[in-house]
Amino acid sequence: MTSADGYITEIPYVVRYHRELNPTILKLALALQGIAWEPHALRYLELGCGFGLPALFNAAGNPEMTVAAVDINAEHIDTARGIARSAGLGNIRFIEAAFAGLETSDLGTFDVVTLHGVWSWINGENRAHILRFIDRHLAPGGIVYLSYNSLPGLASVLPLRELMREVYENMTGAAEVRADAGVKFAERVRSVGAQYFQVNPRAALTLDAILPKSRNALAHEYFNSDWSAFYHHEVARAFHPLGLNYAASAYLFDNIDYLNYPQAALALLDEQPPESRETLKDYFANREFRRDIFMREPVVRANPIDLLRRTVFASAGGPDGVNLVSGQTPLGKITIKAELGRPVLTALAGEPLSIDAICAHPACAGLKTADVIETVIMLCAMNAAEPALPSPTLRERKAVTDRLNAVLWEAAAKVDVIHSSVSPVTGGGVGLPRVEQLFMLARARAEDPESFLRGIFGAALQGDIRANYAQFMETRLPVLQKLGIG
Numbered sequence: 082m083t084s085a086d087g088y089i090t091e092i093p094y095v096v097r098y099h100r101e102l103n104p105t106i107l108k109l110a111l112a113l114q115g116i117a118w119e120p121h122a123l124r125y126l127e128l129g130c131g132f133g134l135p136a137l138f139n140a141a142g143n144p145e146m147t148v149a150a151v152d153i154n155a156e157h158i159d160t161a162r163g164i165a166r167s168a169g170l171g172n173i174r175f176i177e178a179a180f181a182g183l184e185t186s187d188l189g190t191f192d193v194v195t196l197h198g199v200w201s202w203i204n205g206e207n208r209a210h211i212l213r214f215i216d217r218h219l220a221p222g223g224i225v226y227l228s229y230n231s232l233p234g235l236a237s238v239l240p241l242r243e244l245m246r247e248v249y250e251n252m253t254g255a256a257e258v259r260a261d262a263g264v265k266f267a268e269r270v271r272s273v274g275a276q277y278f279q280v281n282p283r284a285a286l287t288l289d290a291i292l293p294k295s296r297n298a299l300a301h302e303y304f305n306s307d308w309s310a311f312y313h314h315e316v317a318r319a320f321h322p323l324g325l326n327y328a329a330s331a332y333l334f335d336n337i338d339y340l341n342y343p344q345a346a347l348a349l350l351d352e353q354p355p356e357s358r359e360t361l362k363d364y365f366a367n368r369e370f371r372r373d374i375f376m377r378e379p380v381v382r383a384n385p386i387d388l389l390r391r392t393v394f395a396s397a398g399g400p401d402g403v404n405l406v407s408g409q410t411p412l413g414k415i416t417i418k419a420e421l422g423r424p425v426l427t428a429l430a431g432e433p434l435s436i437d438a439i440c441a442h443p444a445c446a447g448l449k450t451a452d453v454i455e456t457v458i459m460l461c462a463m464n465a466a467e468p469a470l471p472s473p474t475l476r477e478r479k480a481v482t483d484r485l486n487a488v489l490w491e492a493a494a495k496v497d498v499i500h501s502s503v504s505p506v507t508g509g510g511v512g513l514p515r516v517e518q519l520f521m522l523a524r525a526r527a528e529d530p531e532s533f534l535r536g537i538f539g540a541a542l543q544g545d546i547r548a549n550y551a552q553f554m555e556t557r558l559p560v561l562q563k564l565g566i567g
Contacts, residue, residue, distance in 0.1 A: 097131070098134050101331035101332065102139070103138070104123060110330060110331050112388035113329060113385055118376075122146065124191045125139055125147065126150070127196075129199035131154075132160050137503075140173035141170060141505075149176060169481075170484075179207075180207045191219060194225045196225070201309050202308060204307045219323070221378065226372070231363055234363060235369045244270065246304055260303070313359040316371075323377070326380075331373070334415075389457075390435065390436045396426055396465070397511070399426060403417055421453075421455075478508070482505040485503055497515045511561065516534070531546040
């Protein structure tokens with residue numbers, strides 16, 4: 082096995098886009114907590130970037146931003162550099178380095194440092210390297226986005242990981258083969274009646290979720306030497322000496338307490354100091370994964386309503402789909418009231434608008450401003466709307482995002498790896514499966530879509546491609562174009 086400080090490097094990680102790494106989402110999350118933060122012209126760093134898709138999207142969607150991204154895996158960095166070079170991105174650099182090697186680096190200061198899927202999968206020594214690096218390189222007023230496995234939600238899952246990894250450690254061969262053996266052994270243990278799975282239903286559900294997943298992804302997720310879960314207060318106390326305090330959750334729903342906790346719980350939470358409050362929330366929610374934003378002083382506070390009214394929003398769908406929009410919180414399924422969601426999405430069907438402009442739209446006549454704000458935030462939390470970037474620079478951004486999307490769509494003609502494209506309207510990613518990317522590529526090349534796809538897939542291509550393309554053009558393309566894609 083090839084590894085670095087116990088982290089698997091012999092196989093690449095899967096290519097994923099994480100919405101929370103988009104600065105406009107971080108800004109909105111902070112605004113919900115009454116914290117003013119301006120993400121434009123940022124100096125942005127991602128630690129543990131994998132293939133660098135979020136970093137590439139940030140660089141393309143924000144040409145005024147300077148982006149750096151670090152990963153220890155040479156294949157990740159080489160691939161990301163190649164994409165950046167092909168797309169002509171001049172405001173991003175990819176650095177192949179271990180966290181220990183960053184401490185003495187001269188990278189300058191950053192306004193935001195992000196770590197997604199890193200903190201729980203490295204050892205204490207590397208976490209110390211990261212803390213010292215952040216202390217030295219994070220600017221005043223800067224933020225850190227940090228995701229990690231959390232307790233108490235994962236308490237019953239930790240033994241499952243140990244059960245699988247014991248098999249993995251006692252085998253030789255490729256990491257994905259050993260991971261597969263570990264997963265299958267756990268399923269065998271359950272199938273013959275292990276009480277552990279009966280007493281810990283969360284572990285059984287986790288195993289069910291693991292079984293169909295890519296073994297490459299699972300090798301990175303569960304089979305590194307280090308795999309830890311933390312209480313929020315443990316992580317918060319690690320950042321206190323750096324002058325960083327918890328500010329918000331980058332997962333928007335987590336900032337709306339009344340959607341997550343019953344009234345009796347809210348009363349108890351209100352009695353707690355901030356650190357204890359966040360940890361107690363995780364008990365009520367049995368939260369397994371946190372997406373925390375920490376902020377270094379000075380923190381600029383304002384009325385959340387004022388911050389939200391200054392934010393411009395774009396729709397990621399249309400009013401006809403409002404009944405399909407939903408989300409999930411510890412209290413259950415959350416939906417949008419049609420009498421609020423439909424007029425708001427109708428107002429956003431054209432260009433991005435501020436809250437005041439939405440309220441002034443004829444479709445929203447008679448709606449209260451408070452209801453419009455709540456509806457827009459709910460839509461954002463459900464991925465049906467997004468905070469938008471300033472419109473005067475849209476043309477410049479679109480020229481860059483068009484180049485990057487073209488590179489990604491050309492790659493889709495060869496491999497099925499990347500399932501997102503970048504929007505110049507939001508600066509963030511939009512889910513786009515391979516077939517839809519190929520539809521976009523055929524359209525850009527002015528080729529017949531059916532002939533184009535049959536040339537790629539051959540006899541394996543099934544279904545009525547012309548009907549699928551017609552539906553794509555009617556329902557999906559207008560949404561993508563509204564987001565500046567295509």
